[in-house]
Amino acid sequence: MLEKIDGFIIKTIDYSETHKIVTIFSKKIGKFTAIARGAKKPKSRMAALTQPFIYGQFFVYLQQGLSTIQQGEIIQSYRNIREDIVKTAYASYVSELTDKLLDDRRPDYYLFDQFRLTFDWISDHNEYEIPVLMYELKLYKKGGFAPVVDACVQCGKKNSPYAFSIREGGLLCTQCKAFDPEAVMLSDVLVRLLYIFSIVGLERVKSISLKAENRTMLRRLLDAYYDEYGGYKLKSKKFLQQIHHLE
Numbered sequence: 001m002l003e004k005i006d007g008f009i010i011k012t013i014d015y016s017e018t019h020k021i022v023t024i025f026s027k028k029i030g031k032f033t034a035i036a037r038g039a040k041k042p043k044s045r046m047a048a049l050t051q052p053f054i055y056g057q058f059f060v061y062l063q064q065g066l067s068t069i070q071q072g073e074i075i076q077s078y079r080n081i082r083e084d085i086v087k088t089a090y091a092s093y094v095s096e097l098t099d100k101l102l103d104d105r106r107p108d109y110y111l112f113d114q115f116r117l118t119f120d121w122i123s124d125h126n127e128y129e130i131p132v133l134m135y136e137l138k139l140y141k142k143g144g145f146a147p148v149v150d151a152c153v154q155c156g157k158k159n160s161p162y163a164f165s166i167r168e169g170g171l172l173c174t175q176c177k178a179f180d181p182e183a184v185m186l187s188d189v190l191v192r193l194l195y196i197f198s199i200v201g202l203e204r205v206k207s208i209s210l211k212a213e214n215r216t217m218l219r220r221l222l223d224a225y226y227d228e229y230g231g232y233k234l235k236s237k238k239f240l241q242q243i244h245h246l247e
Contacts, residue, residue, distance in 0.1 A: 008095070017040065130215065
């Protein structure tokens with residue numbers, strides 16, 4: 001069945017001398033994989049259409065297994081991302097995380113919109129760690145392993161101050177901190193930010209201002225949390241960490 005589907009190229013794999021297998025994240029049917037015949041030929045229209053980060057309209061023969069891209073056109077190329085190594089690193093991370101954590105052909109309109117808004121932000125701004133973090137938290141929720149950030153994970157009480165426990169999977173109040181002596185104490189500001197970032201869509205954010213030490217703390221916590229519960233090794237994560245080291 002031939003379908004018209006708008007979506008993002010989030011993964012490409014070379015297949016034979018002339019073809020590619022691509023993974024597309026779409027709003028209509030979720031994530032799916034298709035073969036793009038002739039996409040490795042430099043003069044092929046399919047070559048431009050199947051580059052990473054392309055947002056395009058694809059005409060696809062959908063099948064139970066591997067589908068086939070018949071033709072398509074670029075809606076947005078995100079050239080700003082592909083021409084900047086740091087933006088590329090962040091976009092690659094968002095794409096790979098999405099590919100690893102989402103099941104095939106299980107559409108999620110809200111998460112797709114957040115993905116697109118995150119790409120728009122990376123493309124148009126020079127500060128994008130927090131939008132990426134916001135998307136991660138929503139993706140973790142979809143994956144079923146989001147940290148508890150609105151109450152104590154043990155007793156359910158909403159009494160600050162809190163510590164963040166990787167082992168227990170979220171916040172611990174003062175009385176419950178004994179469950180994890182290694183839990184990291186957080187300021188009320190950081191606790192509130194974690195909660196806001198987990199529930200607020202990027203469409204509601206006009207600008208983001210956060211102290212460098214707070215941004216670094218949140219990044220370290222989420223990295224450690226994913227390492228504990230994420231289940232997948234990410235090549236893009238290592239690349240992103242190398243970029244941070246160079247900066």
